[in-house]
Amino acid sequence: MLTIIDKYILKRYLATFSVMLLLFAPIGIIIDISEKINKMLANQVPFLKIAIYYYHFTIYFMNNLFPIFLFISVIWFTSKLANDTEIIAILSSGISFTRFMRPYIIGASIVSIIVLLMGFWVIPVSSEGYNNFRYTYLRNDGKQLMQGDNTDVYRQINDHDFIYVNSFNNDSKMAYNFSLERFKKEKLEYKITASRIQWNPKEKNYTLFDYTKRTVGPQNDVIEKAPEKKMKFSFDLQDLAPVVYIAETLSLGDLNAFIDKEKKRGSSNISVYLVVLYKKYSVPVSAFILTIIAVSVSSMKRRGGMGMNLAIGIAVAFSFVFFDKIFGVLAEKSSIPPLVAVWLPNIVFGILAVYLLRNAKR
Template structure:
């Protein structure tokens, strides 16, 4: 049962966090518009596309920076409580510091559930729209950059089939120097080659040029050749070079299926996809850790007042973001475990939260 004090603190928690979002998101939009307005006018980008972009930008911006907004909002209103000696009055009434934290934890739970819901459903679609706009309109050669490395692509497409193409044109959906090998254990069963292969979207078939198929037999190999041949395969050419941000655009169930498929194919980008998956769970947890740190830091009345608390808060918040970005990039670019990389900032700042909480209780 929530008391009057619980409701008062919880209301301030959610209201200040909402106000922080409403204050900084327009600033982010204004800065982004000022950087891109000339380019948008010169290239005559449709107004509707721009409006959709800034809708997606709002969700993208808020989702990525919500830990900082949450942390600073708690520092702000908790410092005001401390400066007005409200916290001293609350604790003097016999309420322990742990009990004082309860409405903050409830607030963190509400925010975490909301962020979790956004991350599973709304954020993926917003990420797709945001990145599509950037690569379509704002990056030179964007449509090529949005694809991964599309040369010398070698992938395992099933437990016994391996595919290779020398290069893949994303516009024409044509792959060159196509090879498809099928094995039975370690023994080659068949090998299909073609100088190029083209995807036909109308009937979901492929046209192979300079087609050749070798079927390995017990008493001799069978060779089949044709200048042009249509066939159906279980893969799509676009699967060879998925967009670099594809994991960010998938809902939770689709992301799990995509990662499972990429693991079977031996994708070199698997760590990038795992970082995206693990962050869906780690970011909401950070709300609890940053809440405890913020309350512990700002609950004491300091000589520097609210300014000192905000200075400490900004340093801690950007330290958290720094750790998050560094270890995320480390996991994506090396063999470092994505699970450890994603959760390491929460572990480090979780230990800091415990230390600060004990110190605040004293």
């Protein structure tokens, strides 16, 4: 049962956080427009596409920086409570500091659930819209960069089939020097090769040029050739060269299925995909950690007033985001396990939160 004090603090928690988001979102948009307006004009981007981009940009921007906004907002209104001696009055009434923290934990729970659900379904859609626009209109050779490494692609597409292409063009839906090998009980059953392979969107199949199929027999091999042949395969174009940010654009169920498929294929980008998956869970948990740190730091009056608390808060918040980004990159580029790298900032700052909370209780 929430008391009047609980409702008062919870209302301030959620209201201040919401106002902080609404204040910083337009600032982020204005800064982004000032940096990219020249490229948008040069590429003659339609206004509707720009409007849709900034809708996705706002969600993407707020999701990435929400720990900073949350931390600053909690520091702000808690410092105001401390300066107005409201916290002293609450604690003097016999309420323990742990009990005083309850509305903060409830607020953090609400924020965490919203962030978690958005990370599962809303953020992937906005990430796709944001990155598609950025690579298409705002970066030189963006389409090539978006596709990632599309040369010498070798993939296992299921338990039996392996494909290889020398190069792949996503615009023309054409791959060159294609080969498919089918194995049965670790023995080659047949091999298909083609100088080119073209995807046919209407017919949902592929056209193979200079087609050759060699079926391995017990004594003699059977060779089949044709200048052109249409076939259906169990792989799609995304299997040849998935876009570099593919994991960010998938909902939770699709991401789990995609990671399982890539593990079977021995993909070299598994660490990148796992970082995206684990962050869907680690980022919401950070709301609790940062809330505890913020209350512990700002619940006492300090010389310098709110300014000192805000300075400490901004420093801690940016440190958290910095370590979160650094360890995310290390997980993608080094041998550090993605699970450890993603959760390490939460563990370190969680220990800091416990230490500061114990001091604040005293």
